[in-house]
Amino acid sequence: MRYQPPYWGLRDYGLPTSDWPEVTYTPMPGLPPITVSAWTGCLGLEPTPEMFVGHMMLVFREVWRLLRDDGTLWLNFGDSYASSGVKRDEGLNERWLGKHYLSDKQAESDRHRPKRSQPAALKPKDLIGIAWRVAFALQADGWYLRMDNIWAKPNPMPESVGDRSTKAHEYMFLLAKSEKYYYDKEAIKEPGVQDEWTNGFRGGAYTVGKTFDNQDGGKRTARGNFKVPAGWDTEPGSHGTIHRTGRSKSNSFARKVKESPLPGQPQQHRPD
Structure with a gap:
């Protein structure tokens, strides 16, 4: 199974809200469990990363229930940065709406303005590591965390920052339910x-x-x-x-074709 969830705090798809129940999960093997209270909202727009990870656990516990014992999960995940939230007067601070950018000045209502609080113990501009938080929580929940494949982008979205490199990759985690699982190595071999x-x-x-x-x-x-x-x-x-049939697939998955922006989509990226 391959799945790409909404990335935390980066995009509002304009979908109806859902009622999420209280959930208890372990954030990392060896750590004590935490409990997240019930919440009503859209996945990816939670006020804290801990709540988002908890909702991911609810989703993947259902995936676990339906997936074969020898099945695998390929989880595509991007990361987020800590910030002090979105202010009402940030008129030029652009946000995603579906597949198009929508500035605060263009937004029809507050639902187009994803808001989130400053994550506890993190500083503004900190890389949150939300992808790894989910991966470690899944590991603690019973999944085998097998590989952190890199999804490399040849033409990443420009970013309005001048004190770090532009992010040009996401993660494609390989997780399995069992120690022994189906993996078609021959189908994805690379030429020597x-x-x-x-x-x-x-x-x-x-x-x-x-x-x-x-x-x-x-x-x-x-x-x-x-x-x-x-x-x-x-x-x-x-x-x-x-080997005549090629070498084993490396953990770097590069997009072969450069992608063009959608019509009306500016080449700009959300700042940290």
Whole structure:
């Protein structure tokens, strides 16, 4: 299963509110549980990150109930920054509404202006780590946290900040219900780009400090205590160490096609 939830405090989809019950969860393995009170509102617009994480636990407890025991969850998550909230006079402070930007001056009502309080113990401009908060809470809830894949963006949205780099990635967490689960490694293999003939071995007992490129004739020979197995094809470029079907997928998922902004969407980003 693949899921991309609304990111905390970044976008108002203009949807009807929902009634969220009280929820108790453990924020990280080894920590004491916390309880979040009942709340009425839209997912992603909670006043605190703790409440948002609690609501994520409610969602994924239902996912756990429906997912096969050998199933996996691929969770796409972006992060947020701590701020002092949204003031009524921030006329030029733009916010998302659906897939389009909507400034406070254009907003028809307060529902278009996501408000949130300053997270406890965090300073303005702090990276909240909301993606990892959810991942660790899921881990404490019983999920196997297997990988923090990187969703790399070749053309990230510009950001109106001058004291840090522009964020160009999100996370694609791989989580599983069981220790043994279905994972189609062959379906996502990457093509091999180098082998030992082009990359060369580093010096050692096997190569005596030489690579195949500078060995006489370019053929494999016995080096140190290593013996060439009988039947090996020792011609350069004809065998190598790269598996013929490709290499295992790395944990970096890059978007292959650059995305263009939607009509009427300015190339601007919400400040910290």
